[in-house]
Amino acid sequence: MNSAVKVNNVYKSFKKGKTEVKALQEISFEVNKGELFGLIGPDGAGKTTLFRILTTLMLANKGEAWVDGFEVVSQYKEIRKRVGYMPGRFSLYQDLTVEENLSFFATLFNTSLQENYDLIKSIYQQIEPFKKRRAGALSGGMKQKLALSCALIHRPTVLFLDEPTTGVDAVSRKEFWELLHQLQAHGITIIVSTPYMDEASLCDRVALMQESRIMEINSPKGITENFKKPLWSVRSADMYKLMLDLRSGDVVDTCYPFGQYHHVVFKKDPHTVEEAKQAIATISAKDLEVQRIPATIEDCFMELMRK
Amino acid sequence: MRALRILLEKEFKQVFRDPAILRIIFMMPIVQLLVMPLAADYEVKNIKLCVVDFDRSSYSQKLVNKITATKYFRSVDYTDSYEKALTYVEKDEADLVLQIPSSFEKQLVKEDRATVFMALNAINGVKANLGGAYLRTIIGDFNEEVRLEWLQLPRLSPQPTIQVSAINWFNPLMNYQVFMVPGILVILVTMVGAFLSALNIVKEKEIGTIEQINVTPIRKYQFILGKLIPFWVLGLIILTIGLIISWAVYGIVPAGNVFTIYIFAAVYLLAVLGMGLLVSTFANTQQQAMLLSFFLMMIFILLGGLYTSIDSMPGWAQTFTKFNPVSYFIEVMRMVVLKGSGLYDIRNHLFIVFAFAVVLNSFAVWNYRKRS
Known part of the structure; x- marks a missing residue:
């Protein structure tokens, strides 16, 4: 069998009083051995439920x-x-303490810290200076490294990480993804969930989840390539007014705010920057800036959500 | 075995690292055993008495003196207005009103009989009951004295009388402490056994560590044993502390063998630990576990025969106490401490509590699932 994880038509619902809340519907996917697979979706998409089913905590x-x-x-x-x-x-x-937590979980898995030291070495070395400190007294990033060490202590073949980077600062996030790539080199299949779209491009393949369903599964590149419509970024001095104006007119198909820019799809595609500017000339905006840009995962996500 | 050992090691480390829990575990029995038996006294003292004396004669004086001379009654006022006395009762300044009619002495001398009137504040039922009874006894005594004063009693009573003299077996001085301390000790052991264990497991649920444990290959029985054993040990430690305190402070030395108590406690703890485990399988937060435990504890204490005798409960409540493990241990404690019962005498109790242990633990294990 080539796949590390295979999911076939999984359905899960919770009863809340008389109403039934669907957490997962028609979930099917496969993860290859040694792959870094991302589950991307907002809170409440069903990522954690899926993890709990796969880790045998839930039926x-x-x-x-x-x-x-x-x-x-x-x-x-x-x-x-x-x-x-x-x-x-x-x-x-x-x-x-850090050390006690590690040896506790190592023993439960019938192994020891020494036995698999090579695997967690690069992570554990960073927290080793604090090994006598209680886990509760560690900083957020340290706690996360300890948790990862504990999850790796028995040299798992498949590693499930549920939103490991939520609430972690940008530098630690970057470090964390580097760690994941190192682990991948050890042959561990990694399934990671995240609400951050920008992390999708760091995975080999991603599944975009939304409201208990998987919308698309592809490589990050494949997903952005599927975005067929030309995308433009637009900015002006008053961004909010600009968005309202763009959305109210009939020139623009979609317009979403993305940080400092609005990502815009025109109904009738303008071929040059000049044409694009002309198309929205009716809108009185100061310091108008228009640029042709490639689509990101988030653009694709927004597009998929519209369907 | 290695997994179980590390589970136990972890559990003890956690208990000894939590100074609050440690303090509760060790201070609770000490404080409770030092304070509660002294306060939980059935004897009613300091009954506030208001005398309404319409007679103001030497006999009425004598009677009042005799009453207030005891430690049971404290005179609030000596008045001649019943209305005034009632206002004392209304303000809760008096528990009892004794009214002596104006012709008290006259009637007593002339007709050889007199009536007095007693009004009781029945808001505190126990106080009213006992106060009334004490007062009646004192008046009876007074009556006897008056008769003695007046006439030499004939050598043979003209009417046959039966005099009752009683002896209190096993607790000759009717010392309430001897009676209460073992009972309170049982409650303490129960609290540690059932509720600390329940809270402990629910805490793991609450902070999510139980999930981390659940994804490991350890077995259900290992996890449960890892939780039961530490609290079993703690329960026996509490019992030991308690027995030492009752010996050092109250001078209570069990009439029977201490090991009888320990053997019973060992089985009993299995039962209450099962109960704690059961509570933990139902509760999802420590708050829920706490409230559930509190509810159970109230029932166990009030229907356990600690404060009120089971024999004087209505039939349905007596049936209910048969399902209350606490009542068995309280009974056994009193049997061993006061009466010196041995293992053979408590065999039925032991058997029943063992059955409790089996039923409660099986139910709890069945209800504890690693996955939902």
């Missing part, structure tokens, strides 16, 4: 899934031996 209502060739319901014991799971919330023992 799906319908559908089936395999992790490392083992079925998640009947062979959960095998899966628990060989997956690493890092939940979105820091959930190690705050009152145990």
